[in-house]
Amino acid sequence: MMQYIKRNWLFLLMAFLCIPLTLSATWVVDLFHFPLIMSRVMAIIVYLPFAAFIGMKVWTDIRHFREAMVVSNGFYYGFAIYYGILTGYRFLTHMEVKENLYFSIVFFGAIALYMLLRDGRIKMESQAMTMNLVWIALFFVAYRLLYCTVGVRYLEFSPINVNLTSGAVAMLLPILGYNLTIDALSRKQRLWCWLAMAGSVTVVAVTGARALFWLMMIMLVVLLLTHIPAKQGWMRLGSAVLAGFLLVAALAVADVGRVRYYLCREMGITITSSSPSSPNTPSDDQLAAQEQVNASDQMRSELVAMGMEQIQRNPWFGTGDVMYVTMPREDFVAIQSSHNFLIEALICYGIFGLLMLAGLVISLIGEIGLFKKSGKGKWGIKIALFLTLFFYFAFGFVQPTVFNCIICLLFVMAMATGRATLRFSDTDA
Numbered sequence: 001m002m003q004y005i006k007r008n009w010l011f012l013l014m015a016f017l018c019i020p021l022t023l024s025a026t027w028v029v030d031l032f033h034f035p036l037i038m039s040r041v042m043a044i045i046v047y048l049p050f051a052a053f054i055g056m057k058v059w060t061d062i063r064h065f066r067e068a069m070v071v072s073n074g075f076y077y078g079f080a081i082y083y084g085i086l087t088g089y090r091f092l093t094h095m096e097v098k099e100n101l102y103f104s105i106v107f108f109g110a111i112a113l114y115m116l117l118r119d120g121r122i123k124m125e126s127q128a129m130t131m132n133l134v135w136i137a138l139f140f141v142a143y144r145l146l147y148c149t150v151g152v153r154y155l156e157f158s159p160i161n162v163n164l165t166s167g168a169v170a171m172l173l174p175i176l177g178y179n180l181t182i183d184a185l186s187r188k189q190r191l192w193c194w195l196a197m198a199g200s201v202t203v204v205a206v207t208g209a210r211a212l213f214w215l216m217m218i219m220l221v222v223l224l225l226t227h228i229p230a231k232q233g234w235m236r237l238g239s240a241v242l243a244g245f246l247l248v249a250a251l252a253v254a255d256v257g258r259v260r261y262y263l264c265r266e267m268g269i270t271i272t273s274s275s276p277s278s279p280n281t282p283s284d285d286q287l288a289a290q291e292q293v294n295a296s297d298q299m300r301s302e303l304v305a306m307g308m309e310q311i312q313r314n315p316w317f318g319t320g321d322v323m324y325v326t327m328p329r330e331d332f333v334a335i336q337s338s339h340n341f342l343i344e345a346l347i348c349y350g351i352f353g354l355l356m357l358a359g360l361v362i363s364l365i366g367e368i369g370l371f372k373k374s375g376k377g378k379w380g381i382k383i384a385l386f387l388t389l390f391f392y393f394a395f396g397f398v399q400p401t402v403f404n405c406i407i408c409l410l411f412v413m414a415m416a417t418g419r420a421t422l423r424f425s426d427t428d429a
Contacts, residue, residue: 010124010132010413013049015139017405020045022159046405047102050109057112060121067119072367075360076115080108082353086317096320099337100348103322103403111360114412118367118419126420130179131189133417134196136410137172140165141199148206152257163399164406166207169200170216171391171407174384175414176200177223178421180240181233181380194240201244206251208262208292211398219387226383261288300339300398302326307338310347317350341396344403365389368419378422385418 005012022028024042061068083104090097116122117129124132144165147158158165176197179185185193204216220241227234251259306324313319322337322344337344345354365371370382392411396402 007124007128008132008135010129011135011139014136014406014409017046017049017409018139018143018160021406028159043102047105047109050105050112050405050409053109053112053116054105056121057116060116060119064119064121070367072115072360072363075356075363076108076111079353079356079360082356083349086349086353090320096322099323100318100320103344103348106403106405106408110408110412111364113409114364114416117413117416124420126417126423127185127189129413129417129420130175130185131192133172133175133410133414134179134189134193136413137169137176137196137200138192140168141196141203144169144203144207145199148251148257148259162207163209163212164401164404166204166209166212167395167399167401167407168410169196170204170212170219171388171395171410172414173197173200173216173219174223174387174391175417177220177227177237177240178380178384180236181227181230190236194236197237197240198243198247201241202247202251205245205248206257206259206262208258208265209399210265210293211395215391215394219391222383222387227380264288265292299326299334299336303336303338304340304343307340307343307347311343315346315351317352318347320348322347337400339398339400341393341400341402344400364415368415369422381418381421385415388414388418 020042024039024046028034029039061073087097087101089095113122117124143160144158144162147155147162151158176193179193180190180197201216201220204212207213224234224237224241227237248259248263251257252263303324303326306326307322310319310321323335324337326334326336338347342354345357349357368385370385388411392402392407395407401407
């Protein structure tokens, strides 16, 4: 058991994070009338692992001071000191501290986890990391499909945000796709990878998030095009994608859950059913989808406008006031961020902080080796890493995901897996 935990602790951590996220969901709190203190306790539980990663990184860097003298560490600690001074100033001047602190704990903690893996302070082999990502993807696929097929009949809202579950599996698609095209994994492991990819395509297609769906389509097209020369790998990729869309079609024809509504919202596709028990006609799907799209667009416009107003108040250092009240519907009040990571970063850290953040990310990408000329056998994993980067930041322009505790953690795990795979190919060569 201890050996299993040692090999799979990253996967177990993801499950651990999902439990408090589920329990702290609004509908659960309302259903059981939890007191406010319960929500605060759950928040502490969610952010505690990220604070632990930060502490572990600082402690190991002190113990291995010479090894820690790299460019990315300079950006990391410079950014942290800058934000610490900024937070102290905001606290003394009664400005907003709490909300942007949540964002920052997640970001600094996730980057700390990546650096611990990078430096070998947390030891995990490339193949073990890869299979962790496969099992994490399968975890989210199983959850989302269970909700789509069964839970939607009994629950008004998904306990874990649908954009997070679908965004998590979409971001892992490049890594899953890459591993389908190579022979380093065993046949059984490739089968699990194939199932995770087919399930991920299904999940994203029945989420109802337009940006998420089209970003996934871009990634799939690039993956397929770049693997045309490798016939066997291309067939594995293509069969997984095809299986995913066939499953979506089957769910739509059978009128399972709200699959028809999701397809109408994303692609304008409506399916006429001959079954008298079908709750929705095509016109109902179209009207409901368009109403939701209009409300979503209106909410995003308002949030971006409120975010821009905060930036104008203090463009160089930010105000820290990153959460706003909006009413996408007359009967619904939401507290949201700007749904745009550049605006959110400028509000949290200002222009100076954004430049430090950019320097940190660029230095980390450079250390992975993505800027180096591709060698033989490396182009596949490099493309997968570029697509992962592309998804993470592109999706962050329309969803508050760049600083999210699930998406940010998965992103650094995917990048760490890719880096370990690149190093393995270097050693193998």
